[in-house]
Amino acid sequence: VGLLAGVAWLEGRNATRSQEAAAEVARTYDGQARLNRLLALLGEVESGARGYVITGESAFLAAFDSGVKAVAEQQRALGLFFRDAEQRASLVALEPLIAERIAIAVRNVELRRVAGFEAARRQIESGAGRAAMDRIREQLDRMSARQRLLLEQRSAASGRETAASRLLSNLAILLSVALLLAIFVALLRENRLRRRSESELDRFFTLSLDLLGIASLDGYFKRLNPEFARTLGYEMKELLTRPFLDFVHPEDRAATLAEMEKLSRGESTLRFENRYRCRDGSWKWLSWRVQPFPAEGLLYATARDMDVRKRSEQELRAANAFLDSVIENIPDMVFVKDAAELRFVRFNRAGEDLLGHARDELIGRNDYDFFPREEADFFTAKDREVLSSGRLMDIPEEKIATRERGTRILHTKKIPLLDAEGRPTYLLGISEDVTERKLAERLHLEFRALFESLPGLYLVLRPDLSIAAVSDAYLEATMTRREEILGRGLFEVFPDNPDDVAATGVSNLRASLGRVTRNRVADTMAIQKYDVRQPDGAFVERYWSPVNSPVLGPDRQLEYIIHRVEDVTDFVLQRSRPDAGSEELRERMDRMEAEIFRSSQEVQAANRRLELANVELESFSYSVSHDLRAPLRTIDGFCQVLLEDHAASLDASGKESLGRVRAAAQRMGMLIDDILQLSRVTRGEMALQVTDLSALAAEVAEGLRRAEPQRRVVVEVEPGLVASVDPHLMRIVFENLLGNAFKFTRMQPEPRIRVGAERTGGKVIYSVEDNGAGFDMAYAGKLFTPFQRLHSPREFEGTGIGLAIVERILRRHGGEVRAAGAIGEGASISFTLGPVAAGDVPREAAP
């Protein structure tokens, strides 16, 4: 700019100078002209005077006078005009010359007027006038020459001046061009930068997830980013060619127009919300921020799809609620403390339950507000340690005082929660209440210790015969150590003596354990020779008396087997002792020992046979149940077929015969059923439980009454009869006894049945009495023998097995049964249940 100003100033000065020079030249020319004019005026004066002299006419005098005046005028003007000192001096020298000439002319005119023409003519012819005129001319020529010299001088000065200034101005122009070029380059660069930043802006415009747009105040979008079109689902063209109000929900148009009005006044818009119609016809809530530029008539707008925000807010809320609910429902106490003051900021339900404080009481407080000082010190110290180490801490056991549940034992994990810079901001704690478990563990240990110090020799086996527990006494007797045998298989730990070819210890024990596993009842073994391996590997002779008992779970599954043994080696080997007494005594003991061993071995063998027999009996019963009844059904069924399909070809006697066949077949069917029941009641296990016998009897009686609804039988049951029995078997007892009573009172017009009990000498005698047909006491003993009947089938149906079944069942309960009665006077069956202890009743042989 300085350069340009300099150039401009130079140019300006240049112009002024050349103008001045030109004016000076013009003036010089003017000076010349003025000199010429003076000469011409003098000529007019001369010719005016001559005209008068010649003609005497006064008109010439007037021209002469005005000429004189004009010359004077011109002279004065020249005096003002010339600035050059030489010219001024010339002008002063000119004045007397002009005055002389004019004076000559005046004289001539005067002469003419006074002396006439001839005088004047002479005067003129003297040539004075002409000589004066010549001198004037000379003077004027000198002045003109001076004037021309001045002009030359001035023109040359002006030319020099012009050349210098042209050079300067050329230089300035060159500089300016260079400067302009530099400016142009700078502009180009700036333009490129601006274009780049514009394209960057453009990319952001394209990239933005917000809706960006420029609209004009006339109601059209000028430009929109792709997200705008994408969000609403339109082609860009469609959005740009329609007034945007077209897309606004009709209900929102008024508000939108009002907002536009505000914008047109230059107010900007923040958080204006309206609905836009999408291509698919749905509506989207948009939240706007608009800045108007009224000068340009443009609105710059950003909008946000509220649904997206609302949805993400909802999702965030849902995610938070989910996490809250997870934390809330974790069954362990979860708490969060702030790292600075260790005050609780968060607590879950399990925590409230455990501490007995509502979360409102807990939040904002710290440990010292709730726990004894020592505890609080402990907790706080751990907290600080976790926060300073920045690592999780596992505290397997810590005590905590609770408001309602006393002191509890917790297993706590404390975890520092770090912020983005890795500084701990919170402490997260998770505490499981392990009080119960710890107590159980302690109890378990106590019981184990008790078990292990039992004086007997005990081994607890799992169903797979691995060793679960062992008593110290057992370890001592077998010369083993607990850690060596726990968890290992029984026979792996205690093998047969390989040097004793007759060793049966393992196979006998295995068989006994197998029986326990199968039958789930205790199995007492005979005395076994079962040698024990010493730690050095050698076997020592040992005799044992083992009992294996099952331990059943709630679903009667085998959980453990208790193997109890007595070491009877000393007893068996007594004879070898040197101080065992006399020879005779020793011999007798030898025999006794041999006897005991043999007989116990025999019992063992008998047991095994019995077991086999029982298995056979069961399969026999099964085939009886199925296979023997099938032919009976065929006999009965086809007799019925004959009776139905061939009745025409049968006479009465033939039909009767078929009826008898059928009756016999059916009777045999019943016999089979009853025999099976008889065998069943002596098989299987008894499950004793305290049973309301009165209720059981009443229930059975009710069933019998319903079977014969036309009969009116009075049944009296004494209330409150309770005993420990197998309810299933006892029901069979009452079914038979009450069934008989119902049956044998059929002929009785007022049948009565009574179920009662009498207590005598610590025993309870139960009885079922009726006032029915009764029986002859002479045969009372036969009543309980299977298939013995005191009545003909024609009088009373039946198989004669019912009372036999009753007798078996009562015997299994450890009781007895008796019958009393007389013909026509009713019968009374009385029974006891015996002192059956809780537990199993010894197995019986089959009948």
Place this chain on the structure above:
Amino acid sequence: MKASGAILLVEDNPDDEALTLRALAKNNIANEIFVARDGVEALDYLFATGPHEGRDRGQLPQVVLLDLKLPRLDGLEVLRRIRAEPATRLLPVVVLTSSREDSDLVESYRLGANSYVRKPVDFVAFVEAARQLGLYWLMLNELPPGSGAA
């Protein structure tokens, strides 16, 4: 599963078969009756395998009357396989047997038998039992949805 309205009788004893068919006929149960003589044949019929390959598997009987004591594969095993197969899991199975053993009854129900009927020696009583069976399983009983009408 579609019910054909047929009855599958699994029975090895020809006398019992004749009597059962008679008992059903006497109760006017006119459904088609297919008799399988052992457990293997019963399963072949139901699953359209072996000799019954090509039978429409989708056509299942409306009810199976199943004896327990059968040659080759016994009735309880047949029942177990019927219940193990999704196609026949809901098929009504009535155990119809001579057995009076409690263990059979318990085991049958445990394996998912719908009913358990002991064949009485008395044929008249058997006809009555068949009548009640027919009434329940063929007329009154609602089959599970999707099993089709009889």
